[in-house]
Amino acid sequence: MRRGVGIQAxxxxxxxxxxxxxxxxxxNQDSVNKIKDQLVVFKENLEQFAIKHKKDIxxxxxxxxxxxxxxxxxxxxxxxxGKGFWSQVLGxxxxxxxxxxxxxxxxxxxxxSNGGLIEMNLLLEYIRKMRGKNSIEISCDDxxxxxxxxxxxxxxxxxxxxxxxKIVQSVPCExxxxxxDVLVVAQQKGFTTVSIIxxxxxxxxxxxxxxxxxxxxxxxxxxxxxxxxxxxxxPSLWGNSFEN
Amino acid sequence: xxxxEATAFQxxxxxxxxxxxxxxxxxxxxxxxxxxxxxxxxxxxxxLKIYELDLLESIKSNxxxxxxxxxxxxxxxESLKLIIQDIVDNGYAEWLDKDKSRVLILWRKPEExxxxxxKWVSDCGLANSILTVWEIQNGxxxxxxxxxxxxxAVLMKSLKALEKQNKAQIFSSNGDDSNLGVKFFSV
Numbered sequence: 001m002r003r004g005v006g007i008q009a010x011x012x013x014x015x016x017x018x019x020x021x022x023x024x025x026x027x028n029q030d031s032v033n034k035i036k037d038q039l040v041v042f043k044e045n046l047e048q049f050a051i052k053h054k055k056d057i058x059x060x061x062x063x064x065x066x067x068x069x070x071x072x073x074x075x076x077x078x079x080x081x082g083k084g085f086w087s088q089v090l091g092x093x094x095x096x097x098x099x100x101x102x103x104x105x106x107x108x109x110x111x112x113s114n115g116g117l118i119e120m121n122l123l124l125e126y127i128r129k130m131r132g133k134n135s136i137e138i139s140c141d142d143x144x145x146x147x148x149x150x151x152x153x154x155x156x157x158x159x160x161x162x163x164x165x166k167i168v169q170s171v172p173c174e175x176x177x178x179x180x181d182v183l184v185v186a187q188q189k190g191f192t193t194v195s196i197i198x199x200x201x202x203x204x205x206x207x208x209x210x211x212x213x214x215x216x217x218x219x220x221x222x223x224x225x226x227x228x229x230x231x232x233x234x235p236s237l238w239g240n241s242f243e244n
Numbered sequence: 245x246x247x248x249e250a251t252a253f254q255x256x257x258x259x260x261x262x263x264x265x266x267x268x269x270x271x272x273x274x275x276x277x278x279x280x281x282x283x284x285x286x287x288x289x290x291x292l293k294i295y296e297l298d299l300l301e302s303i304k305s306n307x308x309x310x311x312x313x314x315x316x317x318x319x320x321x322e323s324l325k326l327i328i329q330d331i332v333d334n335g336y337a338e339w340l341d342k343d344k345s346r347v348l349i350l351w352r353k354p355e356e357x358x359x360x361x362x363k364w365v366s367d368c369g370l371a372n373s374i375l376t377v378w379e380i381q382n383g384x385x386x387x388x389x390x391x392x393x394x395x396x397a398v399l400m401k402s403l404k405a406l407e408k409q410n411k412a413q414i415f416s417s418n419g420d421d422s423n424l425g426v427k428f429f430s431v
Contacts (some may be wrong), residue, residue, distance in 0.1 A: 020339040026250060043319075112273070112275070113273075113276050113280075115273075191262075200294060216269070216270055217270055218272045219270060219272055222263035222264075222266075222268055222273060222277075223263060223266055223268065223269065224262040224263040224265070224266045224317070225266045226262070226265060226316075226317050226318070227262075231262065231263070233261070233262060233263040238261070
């Protein structure tokens, strides 16, 4: 006789399932707790490490970068707040806050001549000059971190990679791939023309003109009509200051 | 203005950038560009003590200020007119004729000259005495002053500014403009 599927069997099956689930949850909970414990220990060690190497973190930009990376990996953000243990020990909250303000100042100052694009190295040079000789040494990584923090304020700041150059964008206009492609082409000489774009990127005239016009309207490009073909120049790619 | 004199002048970096010599079509960029041109022209004229520019003459003679031989870029006469008009609008220049072919460059505004003059008069104890315009420009007392050999038109504007402040009075000794004198008052 075939054993029918009785109500008891069904009940037994669900019970088993439930028990298995509870055990499963327990094991999960245990391992989560274990990891949490480990993290607590790790955080403690990290804090001790931070206290011990406070000076290096403040003075050595490369060391600071590695430390920040390590912190981010375990979900500690020493830059996020101006209060609390991290900023008390390291003063990093203030450090990046201050740097952020300096970045904004420099970008605004040169916005009208470069259209809001500035090369990372030039920005770094200006900020170093602004901070003076006796302040904490800063690196490009610090600027990137500070810009990351500035993103909280909206989409104003961005870092573009143009070939090997990094360019900080401080205007909220949306640069798409076409725009950055033109910058890549122009990167080497600091200028480009309609025919260079057409031959390098294989675009038709309409697309070329529309992209170049956009860059012109946004103040990113300046034109020069004293050559055989109209040249579009990009002050942000010149590497040195246009203004001084 | 000869190009020889200009070699001592330190041109800004942007003077060596090609698009600087083409008037920019986008308004915001052009504003910035004109401001840069204004700074350059005023600084150049100030360091070489130039008070008057003949626009067409400057262009024709390849004045180094408006023609950068190294990058082979020059300002057109039309562009130069726009730039000078911008300087006039900002109060740092005045057209000398209706055709706008010549311009008086005021790298110091008359009011600024006026206060320099008045300070000099007070410091030298010349208040309440009479000086000729020629003496102010060429006299021994003013040799060390910035306004030594100051352009007559600029000087007259400055003296008129002092007159308005009741600090001086201009008069003519023989009824015409050839021999002008000025009396300074102590206030």
